[in-house]
Amino acid sequence: MSDAGSATGLLVETPVIERVLGAALQRGGEFAEVFVEDRHSTSAVLDDGRVEELSSGRDRGAGVRVVVGETTGYAHTADLSERGLLAAAEAAAAVARQGGGGRAVALERRESVKRNEVGQLPEEVSKARKIELLVQADEAARASGNAISQVSASYGDGRRRIQIANSDGILVADDQVRTRFSVSCVAVGDTGMQTGYESSAFTVGFELFDTVDVREVAATAARRALVKLTARPAPSGEVPLILESGSGGILFHEACGHGLEADHIAKDASVYVGQVGEQVASPLVTLVDDGTIGPEWGSFAVDDEGNSAQRNVLIDKGVLTDYMWDYLRGRKDNRGSSGNGRRQNYRHLPMVRMTNTFLLNGDAEPDEILAQTPTGVYVAKLGGGQVNTTTGDFVFGTVEAYLIEDGHLTEPLRDANLIGNGPEVLRRIDAVANDFAMGPGTCGKDGQSVPVGCGQPTLRITGVTIGGTAGD
Amino acid sequence: MSAAEGELLELAVRIAGAAKSGEELEVYVSRGVETDIRAYEGEVESLSSAASAGVGIRVVIGGRQGFAYAGTLDESVIKQTLADARDNATFATADEHVGLAGPDGVAPTSLDLWDDEVLRTPSAAKVEMALELERRARNADVRVRQVAFADYGDMAAEAAVASSTGITATARRTVSSVAVETIAGADADSQTGVGFSAARGPGELDLDKAVADAVERSTRMLGATKARSGKCAVVLDPRVTSTLLAVVSSALSGEAVTKGRSFFADRVGEEVAVPSLVLVDDPTDARSFGASTHDAEGLACRRNVLIENGVLRGFVFDTTSARRAGVVSTASAVRGGYATTPVAGCRALLLSPGTLGAADILSQVGEALFVQSITGVHSGVNPVSGDFSVGAEGLMVRDGVLAEPVREVTIASTLQRMLQSVLHIGSDVEWLPGVAAGQTVAIDGMALSGS
Numbered sequence: 010m011s012d013a014g015s016a017t018g019l020l021v022e023t024p025v026i027e028r029v030l031g032a033a034l035q036r037g038g039e040f041a042e043v044f045v046e047d048r049h050s051t052s053a054v055l056d057d058g059r060v061e062e063l064s065s066g067r068d069r070g071a072g073v074r075v076v077v078g079e080t081t082g083y084a085h086t087a088d089l090s091e092r093g094l095l096a097a098a099e100a101a102a103a104v105a106r107q108g109g110g111g112r113a114v115a116l117e118r119r120e121s122v123k124r125n126e127v128g129q130l131p132e133e134v135s136k137a138r139k140i141e142l143l144v145q146a147d148e149a150a151r152a153s154g155n156a157i158s159q160v161s162a163s164y165g166d167g168r169r170r171i172q173i174a175n176s177d178g179i180l181v182a183d184d185q186v187r188t189r190f191s192v193s194c195v196a197v198g199d200t201g202m203q204t205g206y207e208s209s210a211f212t213v214g215f216e217l218f219d220t221v222d223v224r225e226v227a228a229t230a231a232r233r234a235l236v237k238l239t240a241r242p243a244p245s246g247e248v249p250l251i252l253e254s255g256s257g258g259i260l261f262h263e264a265c266g267h268g269l270e271a272d273h274i275a276k277d278a279s280v281y282v283g284q285v286g287e288q289v290a291s292p293l294v295t296l297v298d299d300g301t302i303g304p305e306w307g308s309f310a311v312d313d314e315g316n317s318a319q320r321n322v323l324i325d326k327g328v329l330t331d332y333m334w335d336y337l338r339g340r341k342d343n344r345g346s347s348g349n350g351r352r353q354n355y356r357h358l359p360m361v362r363m364t365n366t367f368l369l370n371g372d373a374e375p376d377e378i379l380a381q382t383p384t385g386v387y388v389a390k391l392g393g394g395q396v397n398t399t400t401g402d403f404v405f406g407t408v409e410a411y412l413i414e415d416g417h418l419t420e421p422l423r424d425a426n427l428i429g430n431g432p433e434v435l436r437r438i439d440a441v442a443n444d445f446a447m448g449p450g451t452c453g454k455d456g457q458s459v460p461v462g463c464g465q466p467t468l469r470i471t472g473v474t475i476g477g478t479a480g481d
Numbered sequence: 482m483s484a485a486e487g488e489l490l491e492l493a494v495r496i497a498g499a500a501k502s503g504e505e506l507e508v509y510v511s512r513g514v515e516t517d518i519r520a521y522e523g524e525v526e527s528l529s530s531a532a533s534a535g536v537g538i539r540v541v542i543g544g545r546q547g548f549a550y551a552g553t554l555d556e557s558v559i560k561q562t563l564a565d566a567r568d569n570a571t572f573a574t575a576d577e578h579v580g581l582a583g584p585d586g587v588a589p590t591s592l593d594l595w596d597d598e599v600l601r602t603p604s605a606a607k608v609e610m611a612l613e614l615e616r617r618a619r620n621a622d623v624r625v626r627q628v629a630f631a632d633y634g635d636m637a638a639e640a641a642v643a644s645s646t647g648i649t650a651t652a653r654r655t656v657s658s659v660a661v662e663t664i665a666g667a668d669a670d671s672q673t674g675v676g677f678s679a680a681r682g683p684g685e686l687d688l689d690k691a692v693a694d695a696v697e698r699s700t701r702m703l704g705a706t707k708a709r710s711g712k713c714a715v716v717l718d719p720r721v722t723s724t725l726l727a728v729v730s731s732a733l734s735g736e737a738v739t740k741g742r743s744f745f746a747d748r749v750g751e752e753v754a755v756p757s758l759v760l761v762d763d764p765t766d767a768r769s770f771g772a773s774t775h776d777a778e779g780l781a782c783r784r785n786v787l788i789e790n791g792v793l794r795g796f797v798f799d800t801t802s803a804r805r806a807g808v809v810s811t812a813s814a815v816r817g818g819y820a821t822t823p824v825a826g827c828r829a830l831l832l833s834p835g836t837l838g839a840a841d842i843l844s845q846v847g848e849a850l851f852v853q854s855i856t857g858v859h860s861g862v863n864p865v866s867g868d869f870s871v872g873a874e875g876l877m878v879r880d881g882v883l884a885e886p887v888r889e890v891t892i893a894s895t896l897q898r899m900l901q902s903v904l905h906i907g908s909d910v911e912w913l914p915g916v917a918a919g920q921t922v923a924i925d926g927m928a929l930s931g932s
Binding site: 277400 | 533893
C-alpha cells in the first residue's frame with residue numbers, strides 16, 4: 010500500500026477521535042467505534058465505438074457505532090468536523106437507554122501491515138492514458154470477428170483511505186487502491202444475439218496494465234460471444250460437471266462460503282451450524298479464505314473494523330475447521346475476529362464478509378480429468394450466483410460451457426443456470442487438479458457490495474443439475 | 482414544492498447558472514434521511530439513522546459529455562466537482578446525439594408521494610414496530626424455528642435538477658417498509674420464507690400480512706424435494722412476475738435498443754406476445770412505488786404504452802437515446818442517485834390485469850409448477866439473447882390445486898417464447914417495491930430440470 014495513509018495524514022486527528030469516542034460512550038455504551046472513509050474514484054466507458062463518459066467522484070464521511078448488550082446503534086455523517094462527528098456519536102449512542110457510565114478513551118496508533126506497494130497511483134496517470142486503453146480494447150474486440158456487433162469497455166480505479174478507532178484503544182489506517190478493466194461484447198448470427206464478458210481486477214494501481222494486456226481481455230470477451238453463436242441449448246437434468254481452473258471459484262463462495270459466515274451461524278440460518286469437526290466435504294476439498302494475498306481483488310491490510318487481514322482455513326481435507334467472524338460475532342462467542350468485518354462504505358454497519366475464498370490444489374492433471382469423463386458439461390466460465398444459506402440451495406449461471414462427449418469437448422452450449430445444494434456438491438467432488446487460478450468478483454449481502462476474490466483448480470463434480478432446454 | 486425542495490432547487494439553479502457559452506450544464510442535487518432497525522430475539526439488534534446528500538454534475542461541450550459527483554452539498558466541493566466534470570468532458574468522443582433535456586411543454590401530473598409521518602414518527606415507535614414484527618413472526622406457527630431477520634426501514638428523499646437548457650424540477654418521496662424472514666423446521670428440514678409490507682408511511686404498514694406471507698412461504702416448503710425433469714406449465718407468484726418484468730424492461734430501454742443490445746430491436750409493430758398482453762410503464766400512477774412527477778432529467782413523467790394487444794409499440798427513451806433513435810424523449814431517464822448519470826429505464830410497469838384470480842388460474846391450468854420464488858435472475862436471464870434459465874422453488878399444481886412442495890429445480894425457455902406462451906394474466910395486481918407491479922401469470926411450455 011502507498012505511504013499516504015499509513016505513517017502520515019490521518020483523516021481525522023487523534024484527539025478529536027478520542028473526544029468523539031468519549032461522547033459515543035457517555036450514555037453507557039460498552040463499545041464504540043469511529044470509521045472514517047475518504048474515497049476517490051474514476052471510471053470511463055467506451056460504448057458503441059465512442060468514449061461516452063469519463064466520471065470522477067468523491068465521497069467522504071464517517072460512521073459511529075455504539076454497542077450496548079445485544080444492541081448496536083449506528084449513525085453516519087458526511088461532515089468530518091468535530092461538531093459533525095459528535096452529532097453522529099450522540100445519535101448512535103441513543104440506543105443505550107440506561108444512561109450514565111461513560112469513560113475516556115486513549116488511543117494508541119497501530120501500524121497496518123503493508124500487503125503490497127502500489128507501483129503507480131491511478132490519480133497520477135493522465136486521463137488520456139486511461140482512455141487509450143479503452144480504444145485499444147474496442148479495436149481488439151472488433152478485430153476478433155465480423156460478427157462482433159457491439160463492444161463496451163470499462164475502466165475504473167478507486168482509492169479508499171480508511172481510519173478506524175475504537176474504545177479498546179485501537180487506532181489504525183489503511184490506504185486501499187484498486188484498478189479494474191472489463192469488456193463486454195455482443196455477437197450477431199443467424200441464431201440471434203449472444204454476449205461475452207471478461208474482466209481483470211486487482212488491489213493494485215495503474216501498474217496493473219504492465220502485466221494485463223487489455224487487448225487480450227477484449228479478445229476473450231469477444232471469443233465468448235462468438236463461440237455461443239453456434240451453441241446448442243444446454244442439457245436439462247443432472248450431469249457430471251468439470252469446472253476449469255479459475256472459472257468457478259464463485260461456486261465455493263456461494264455453495265459454502267456464505268454458510269460459514271458466523272452471523273448466519275448465530276441465527277441458525279446455515280446448513281453448517283454445529284458442524285465444526287465434521288466431514289462436510291470430499292477429502293479432496295481444502296477451502297481457505299485469505300485477505301492477505303497481495304494483489305488479489307478481495308485483499309486489504311486491515312478490515313473495516315481495524316483488524317488485520319488473515320488467512321483462515323475453513324475446510325481442511327473435507328473437515329470443517331472454523332467459521333468466519335467479525336467483531337460482534339466474535340464478542341458473543343468470546344473469541345476474536347478473523348479479519349472478516351467489512352462494509353461497502355461509511356454509510357453501512359460492518360458484517361461478516363469473505364475476502365478471497367478458494368479451494369487448494371489437488372494432484373490430478375486437468376487433461377486426465379477430462380479424458381476420464383465420458384459425458385458431461387465442461388464449464389470454462391461461470392457468471393454470478395446466489396445461495397440460500399439456510400437450505401444450502403444455490404444457483405450459478407454458465408457464460409462459457411461445452412458438452413463433453415467421450416472425454417473430449419465437443420459443442421459449445423448456450424447460457425444456463427446450474428442448481429445444486431452446497432453440502433451435497435462438496436461431497437460429490439471426485440477429482441481436483443493441480444492448476445489453481447483466481448479471479449475477481451463482487452459479493453452482495455444484505456444490500457452491501459464488496460470486492461472479493463474466488464479461485465479453484467480444475468475439478469469434477471459427479472452430478473449437478475443444469476437448467477437448459479435441450480430436448481425441445 | 483416544499484421549503485426543502487425549494488432550497489435544493491435554488492442551489493441547483495445557481496450552479497447551473499455558471500454555464501459558459503457553448504456549454505450545457507446540468508446539476509442534480511439530492512438529500513435524504515434513512516432509518517433502519519433490525520430486531521432479534523426480543524431486542525433491537527441494530528438501529529441505524531443517517532442523513533446524506535450529494536451532487537452530480539453533467540457538462541456537455543460540443544457533443545462531449547463529462548460527469549463528476551460528490552457526496553456533499555458543500556459549495557467549495559461543488560465548485561471542484563464542476564471543474565472535474567468540465568475536464569472530464571474533454572476526453573469524450575464528440576457525438577451529435579449527446580445533449581441535455583430541454584423543456585417539452587408537458588405539464589407534470591400532481592402526485593402525493595410524501596408522508597410526513599416518516600419524519601414525525603419517533604424512533605422509539607419505529608423500534609416498537611420492528612420488535613412487534615419479530616414477536617408476531619416468532620409466535621405465528623409452532624413450525625417457525627427462527628426469525629432470521631425482522632426489519633423496519635424508511636427513507637425520505639428530495640431531489641432537484643436544473644440545467645442551462647431551461648430545466649427546473651423537483652421531486653420528493655417517502656417509503657416505509659417492514660420485512661421479515663422466518664425459518665420453518667421439521668426434523669432435519671429447514672425452509673425459509675420472506676414477507677413484507679411497504680407503503681409511503683409507517684401508518685399504512687400491515688405487519689400481519691408480512692408475517693403471514695413469511696410463515697406461509699416457509700412452512701409450505703417443508704418436505705420439498707426435486708421434481709422430475711420435463712416440459713410443464715408454470716404459474717408465477719406476483720413477486721416472480723414483477724421480477725421478470727424488471728428483466729424484460731431492460732430490453733425495452735431505448736439505450737439497449739439503439740445500441741443493438743435488445744432482442745426487441747427492430748421489432749416495433751410486430752407481434753411479440755400473446756394478444757391478451759398489454760404492458761404499460763406509467764409513473765403517473767401514484768399506486769406504483771416507482772411513481773414520480775419528473776424523470777431524472779427533469780421532464781414530466783408520462784404514461785408509455787410498450788406492448789399493446791401483443792404488438793410491440795415502442796421503447797422508453799431518455800434525451801440522448803431518443804436523439805440517437807430519431808424520436809423524442811419519453812421522459813424515462815432514471816438514475817441511481819447523484820453518483821451516476823441518467824439512463825433510459827422503466828419505473829412503473831404494469832401488465833393489464835385479466836379477469837381470473839390466482840385460484841381460478843390454478844384451476845384452469847390443472848397441472849403445473851407454481852413458482853413461489855426464483856434465484857439466479859442476474860446470471861440466468863440474458864436480455865440481449867433472451868436466454869432464460871433460473872432456479873425455482875414452489876409447489877406442484879395437481880388437479881387445479883396446490884400440491885407437494887418442490888425445490889432445487891430450474892425452469893428454462895427464452896423470453897421471446899415465454900411472451901408468446903402466456904396462458905393467463907391474473908386480476909390480482911400487487912403493487913410491489915421496484916419497477917414493476919406483479920400478478921399471478923401462467924406460462925406454458927417451460928423446461929423443468931430436476932432429477
